[in-house]
Amino acid sequence: MSSVTLDHVHKKFGNAKGVEDVHIHIESGEFFTFLGPSGCGKTTTLRMIAGFYYPTAGQIRFGSQEVTSVPPHKRNTGMVFQNYALFPHMTVFENIAFGLQVRSVNKAETKERVERIMKLVRLEGYGERRIDQLSGGQQQRVALARALVIEPQILLLDEPLSNLDAKLREETRFEIKRLQLELGITTIYVTHDQAEAMSMSDRIMVMQGGEVQQIGTPHEIYHRPVNRFVASFIGETNLWEGTVVGIDRDEVQVRISSGQVLSGFAKNASPRAKLAVGEQVTMSIRPESVQEQSEGAGTNIVTGKVVMSEFTGACVNYVTEVGQENLRSMSINLGRPIKQRGDAIGLHIPKESIYFAG
Numbered sequence: 001m002s003s004v005t006l007d008h009v010h011k012k013f014g015n016a017k018g019v020e021d022v023h024i025h026i027e028s029g030e031f032f033t034f035l036g037p038s039g040c041g042k043t044t045t046l047r048m049i050a051g052f053y054y055p056t057a058g059q060i061r062f063g064s065q066e067v068t069s070v071p072p073h074k075r076n077t078g079m080v081f082q083n084y085a086l087f088p089h090m091t092v093f094e095n096i097a098f099g100l101q102v103r104s105v106n107k108a109e110t111k112e113r114v115e116r117i118m119k120l121v122r123l124e125g126y127g128e129r130r131i132d133q134l135s136g137g138q139q140q141r142v143a144l145a146r147a148l149v150i151e152p153q154i155l156l157l158d159e160p161l162s163n164l165d166a167k168l169r170e171e172t173r174f175e176i177k178r179l180q181l182e183l184g185i186t187t188i189y190v191t192h193d194q195a196e197a198m199s200m201s202d203r204i205m206v207m208q209g210g211e212v213q214q215i216g217t218p219h220e221i222y223h224r225p226v227n228r229f230v231a232s233f234i235g236e237t238n239l240w241e242g243t244v245v246g247i248d249r250d251e252v253q254v255r256i257s258s259g260q261v262l263s264g265f266a267k268n269a270s271p272r273a274k275l276a277v278g279e280q281v282t283m284s285i286r287p288e289s290v291q292e293q294s295e296g297a298g299t300n301i302v303t304g305k306v307v308m309s310e311f312t313g314a315c316v317n318y319v320t321e322v323g324q325e326n327l328r329s330m331s332i333n334l335g336r337p338i339k340q341r342g343d344a345i346g347l348h349i350p351k352e353s354i355y356f357a358g
């Protein structure tokens with residue numbers, strides 16, 4: 001297994017920006033995800049690691065070995081493409097064995113390695129099937145087996161679940177994670193699906209417009225987003241604008257559009273947030289941290305009118321108009337009567353749940 005370093009890597013396509021200044025160190029054995037909307041530069045970055053594109057500037061290293069302009073077949077990476085790129089006229093066995101034949105591995109060893117990997121991805125007994133006789137999920141596993149059979153140092157996965165239906169996607173996501181943990185292989189995963197990224201990754205790099213926005217653990221990215229883009233791209237959140245009206249030791253007071261003042265902790269802030277009296281700040285407040293308050297006024301209790309209420313069984317979701325803003329909340333259903341549109345409601349926003357995003 002190998003670590004992967006991208007040292008100030010840039011890629012231009014003519015004059016068009018592909019990616020700009022990607023600087024990351026992925027640890028050996030890490031599950032690292034590139035996450036972002038379409039066109040943000042995820043695939044371009046992955047393709048530079050695979051060797052299908054060469055960077056316009058910067059260096060790529062596997063461990064201490066520089067590979068910036070080494071061709072793909074000399075890199076010892078295994079790749080799974082979005083459309084799998086399997087050979088439809090060949091059998092499962094032949095597809096998986098392909099990479100070994102290219103590397104002149106003898107017949108007996110090929111058979112042994114293909115059978116071992118088929119067992120690992122749970123495809124035993126499918127060796128003689130043709131690819132067009134398989135389900136989408138089985139094809140996905142063949143693609144995975146084909147990438148793994150060459151025993152790569154690094155596994156590269158480009159949106160490998162996007163052709164599967166929702167249920168199969170979820171099952172396969174656990175399957176990939178299981179394999180990665182079992183093999184301890186450095187894995188780089190590309191997706192635009194934040195739930196996939198959150199559930200599988202050790203760390204995530206969030207990209208937008210060819211630029212890195214944030215690198216962190218799922219927990220850091222979710223709870224400490226560095227800007228509005230990251231806060232809204234990962235999960236649901238309320239982004240509220242306000243004006244700083246006071247700072248008292250480690251607490252910051254912010255006036256919101258309704259005139260009410262909310263209090264949050266200064267330590268819960270992105271380095272980009274300007275926490276000084278008179279400055280505008282954006283607060284990120286996750287819906288699940290906002291709780292209905294049945295009585296009284298108090299610190300960080302806002303009042304408003306219910307615009308929408310939704311009962312999902314496990315949860316009660318409200319959208320509440322507070323001043324000029326809407327506040328989304330999501331509470332566990334504890335059997336209280338459910339408020340309806342137009343009802344007055346009090347909601348508690350715990351101090352520790354306010355994050356100053358910039």
Ligand SMILES: Nc1ncnc2c1ncn2[C@@H]1O[C@H](COP(=O)(O)OP(=O)(O)OP(=O)(O)O)[C@@H](O)[C@H]1O
Binds near residue numbers: 013017036038041
């Ligand atoms: N071969 C190319 N020639 C010209 N521009 C390209 C080429 N490949 C990518 N780009 C541009 O580089 C930028 C990043 O594209 P990239 O495919 O890496 O995005 P992505 O995040 O992987 O998107 P998607 O999720 O849609 O695959 C885009 O603006 C794209 O138009």
